[in-house]
Every structure is written in structure tokens, then in C-alpha cells.
Amino acid sequence: MKINTYENRLLLVMFICFGFVFFDRLALSFLFPFISEELNLNNSHLGMLSSTLALMWAISGATLGHYADRKESKKLILIISVIAFTLFSALSGMVTSFITLLIFRAFMGVAEGPVLPISQSLLASASTPKRRGLNMGLVNASAPGLIGAVIAPPVLIWIATEYGWRSAFYATIIPGLVIALLIALFVRNKHAHEDMPQAPEGTPRPSYMSLLKNRNIVLCVLISCFYISWFITLISFTPTFLMQVKGFSPETMGGIMGSLGVAWMVWGFVISALSDRFGRKPMLILFSLLATACPMVLLYVDSAATMLPLVFLTYTGLGCFTLFMATIPAETVSPTQVATALGLIMGVGELFGGFVTPTIAGFAADSYGLGIVMWIAAAGSLMATLLAFFLTETAPAKRREDSEASLALMS
Structure with a gap:
């Protein structure tokens, strides 16, 4: 089988898989205005639900990503x-209190944690150099953008409006099981491309301290x-902000969140593709x-018609x-360390x-109003911008150009 055939097949399966992770993860944000009325929840509860899932995602991603690098069967x-997070997402529809919802979302975070480091480590190894950034961008950004932020808002809001928010959670179980079957049938454990940095013979197993x-x-x-x-603050509070502060209807809120999703999907592959040519860092x-x-x-645009294109552009x-979460670290460390590095980051x-x-x-938000969350989000992306100036470039094409330019100057 040609490498491009498997590369494309793996890309498609991982695209669907990681996209559905975010369909499940973001479901709570889109459904919270419906859930909060029945369970009597406030912004603090929403923050704690998002935080708990993220905490368990963090612990699970770091530990199970590291564990996966030590095992033969990442698959x-x-x-x-995939089976576990699908189950716990569906169980979220059975809750009767904040505590039970918190518990199910925590277990879902445990199950979702290793999906990104494992899927991206498999994809990085199987990708040809000229497509690595694009492939990883399609999975890491475009997939959750399309499935989690474009498809999810109208689908979930429609189900919640017509059949209740509990049914929206129940509906996730079938696609999750289908994805698990696709992985079983079409994904290999190993398929490394020759350009990936290789660990010398006898290199110790990956450790966090060495990374x-x-x-x-x-x-x-x-x-x-x-x-x-920046991301979690925006995605967690924006639906409620648009309805409670801006006074938008659920349909208008869903349209704007859909615009965010389209932007997520489009910029996900555009930025990665541009980085293949012009460099990751710039x-x-x-x-x-x-x-x-x-x-x-x-925060400052009040018209939904004006807000829609502006949020897409920004x-x-x-x-x-x-x-920073996949391509740069994958091009920095050896294949035996990729899942560990991605899980750590x-x-x-x-x-x-x-x-x-x-x-x-x-x-x-409960103390000063929901507007404060937008300032918190802006501060996060600004700090990330400043830190990016200190990165070392890893894009193969850009490094080759820089090397050729250096040789030309020396000669």
C-alpha cells in the first residue's frame, strides 16, 4: 500500500475522531442555557463544570499520553x-443535580485526555513533510471546528428545543461507537515517515524532565x-454572554457560535498550510x-449582523x-517522545x-458581570503572542531555505 493512501485514510479517521471529541466537549456550553433553567445553575457552576473536565483532561492527557509512548498498541x-467518553457524554443526559453532572463530565475528561496526543503522534509519524502541518491542522483545528463548532450548535440547539436537552446528550452514543469501529478497522499502530527525528539506539524511554x-x-x-x-473562557461563556448580555435569541446565538465554528475550521487548515511554507513561528x-x-x-459590537463576519475574521x-500543541513539538522531539510531549503540553x-x-x-462574572470574561480571554492570547517570539523554527521547508541562504552567504 502506498504511503499516501494510508496517510489520507488515517487523516480522515482522525479528523472524524477528534472532531467528535469536541462535539461532546462543547455540547455543555451550547446546552447550558437550557440546563441552567432546569437545574438552577449559574455562571460559577458553568465555570466549575468546564474546569473539572479540563482538569481531568489535563491529568489524563499527560499520564496516558506518556503511557501510550511506552506501549506497542496506541490504537x-x-x-x-472513544467508547468511554461517548458513554459518559450520553450519561450526562440522565443527571438530576449539579453534582452528578460534574461527576460525569469529570469522567468524560479522563476518557478524552489521551485522544489528542495519541492521534497526533500517529498522524505526525505517517505524514509526508510537505503535508505534516496541513494534516495536523486539519485534525487539531479544522475537525473540531467543523464537527464541534459548526455542526454541533444548530444540531444540539435544535434537539434541545424540540426534544429537550437530555436527548441531545443521548444522541451522541451512536456516532461514538461508529468512530471506535473505524479506528479498529483502519488505523495502524506504527507507520513512521523517514524524515521524522529518530532516537538513537539505546535512548532511554521518554521522560518529562528530559523534555x-x-x-x-x-x-x-x-x-x-x-x-x-483564551479558548476555554470564550467557548464556555460566549453562548450565555450572547443571550444574557447581548439579548440575542437562541437561534441568533447559535448562528454566531456557528460563525466561530466556521472560522475555527477554515483558519485551522489555512494557518497550518501557510506554516508549511512560511514557517511555524511567524x-x-x-x-x-x-x-x-x-x-x-x-464585547463591543452590538449588532449580530456586524458581529458575524468580524468574529470569523478574528x-x-x-x-x-x-x-504549538502538535506540529512544533512533533518536529522537535523523536517519534518515541511525541505522545509524551503532546500530552505534557x-x-x-x-x-x-x-x-x-x-x-x-x-x-x-458573577461579581463584575459577564463582560470581564472577554478581557480575561484577550489577555491569554496576548501573552501567547509574546511567548511565540522566543520559539525556534521547525518547519522543514523554512529550515531548508534558511540553511541554503546561510550556505550562500558563506560561499
Whole structure:
């Protein structure tokens, strides 16, 4: 079988898989205005629900990602994870209190944690150099954008409006089981491309301490902390902000969230593709700076018709996620360390940006109004922009150009 055939097949399966992770994860944000009325929940509860899922995602991603690098069958871990998070997502529809909802979302976070590091480590190894950034961007950003933020809002809001919010959770179980079957049938455990950095014979198993000696990995961890703060704060509170502060209807809110999803999907592959040609670092800096404007658009633009195109143009951050969370670390360390590195970056980022920040934002919103969360989000992406200046470039094409330019100057 030709490598491109398997590369494309793996890309499609991982695209569907990680996209559905975010369909389940973001479901709570879109359904919260419906859930809060029945269970009598407030912004603090929403922040704690988001934070708890992120905390468990962080711990699970870091530990199970590291565990997967030590095992032959990453594929089996991935299948178990997909079945488990699908089950706990469906069980969220059975809750009768905040505590039971919190417990089910926590278990869902445990199951979802290893999906990104495992799927991206498999994809990075199987991708040809000229397509690695694009492939990883399609899975890391475009897939959750399309499935989790374009398809999910209208589908979930329609089900919740017509049949109740509980039915929206129940509906997730069938696609989840189908995805697990696709992974079982079409994904291999190993398929490394020859250009990937290889660990010398006798190299010790990957460890967190060895990874933290690498400047790029440390910077990616820090960028992850601030960028996930930007993302989780926006995605958790924007639906409620649009309905309670802006006074938009559920349908209008769904349309704007859908616009965010389209932007997520489009910028996800555009930024990654541009980084294959022009470098990871300059694209990360440019589009992170643009992402800082998105929460300001939500805060200060009152017309839904004006807000729609502006949020599309400025919601570029999710396209940047692929660069610091997957592509740069995958091109920095050996294949035997990729899942560990990605799990570390995602785990620490989720711990700070996904667990700590939303809880603070929720209490701040109850004390000072929902507008404060937009300032918190903007601060996160701005800090990520500043940190990106210190990264070392990893794009193969850009490094080759720089090397050729250096040789030309020397001659």
C-alpha cells in the first residue's frame, strides 16, 4: 500500500475522531442555557463544570499520553478512550443535580485526555513533510471546528428545543461507537515517515524532565497555558454572554457560535498550510495577535449582523493551536517522545487554562458581570503572542531555505 493512501485514510479517521471529541466537549456550553433553567445553575457552576473536565483532561492527557509512548498498541488505548467518553457524554443526559453532572463530565475528561496526543503522534509519524502541518491542522483545528463548532450548535440547539436537552446528550452514543469501529478497522499502530527525528539506539524511554530541557517544549507548554485560557473562557461563556448580555435569541446565538465554528475550521487548515511554507513561528505570532481582537468584537459590537463576519475574521486562535500543541513539538522531539510531549503540553495547558482560568472567570462574572470574561480571554492570547517570539523554527521547508541562504552567504 502506498504511503499516501494510508496517510489520507488515517487523516480522515482522525479528523472524524477528534472532531467528535469536541462535539461532546462543547455540547455543555451550547446546552447550558437550557440546563441552567432546569437545574438552577449559574455562571460559577458553568465555570466549575468546564474546569473539572479540563482538569481531568489535563491529568489524563499527560499520564496516558506518556503511557501510550511506552506501549506497542496506541490504537487500543484510542479505541477504549472513544467508547468511554461517548458513554459518559450520553450519561450526562440522565443527571438530576449539579453534582452528578460534574461527576460525569469529570469522567468524560479522563476518557478524552489521551485522544489528542495519541492521534497526533500517529498522524505526525505517517505524514509526508510537505503535508505534516496541513494534516495536523486539519485534525487539531479544522475537525473540531467543523464537527464541534459548526455542526454541533444548530444540531444540539435544535434537539434541545424540540426534544429537550437530555436527548441531545443521548444522541451522541451512536456516532461514538461508529468512530471506535473505524479506528479498529483502519488505523495502524506504527507507520513512521523517514524524515521524522529518530532516537538513537539505546535512548532511554521518554521522560518529562528530559523534555523540559528543550526550549521549544517549555515555550509550547507556557503558550498552551495562556492560549487554552483564551479558548476555554470564550467557548464556555460566549453562548450565555450572547443571550444574557447581548439579548440575542437562541437561534441568533447559535448562528454566531456557528460563525466561530466556521472560522475555527477554515483558519485551522489555512494557518497550518501557510506554516508549511512560511514557517511555524511567524504564522503563530501573526494570527495569535489577530485572535486577541476576537473577545473585543464580542464585547463591543452590538449588532449580530456586524458581529458575524468580524468574529470569523478574528477567531484565528484555534488555527494556531496545531502549531504549538502538535506540529512544533512533533518536529522537535523523536517519534518515541511525541505522545509524551503532546500530552505534557496539553495537560499543563488544560490545568492552567482549562481548570484554573474558567473557575476564576466564572466567579469574576458573577461579581463584575459577564463582560470581564472577554478581557480575561484577550489577555491569554496576548501573552501567547509574546511567548511565540522566543520559539525556534521547525518547519522543514523554512529550515531548508534558511540553511541554503546561510550556505550562500558563506560561499
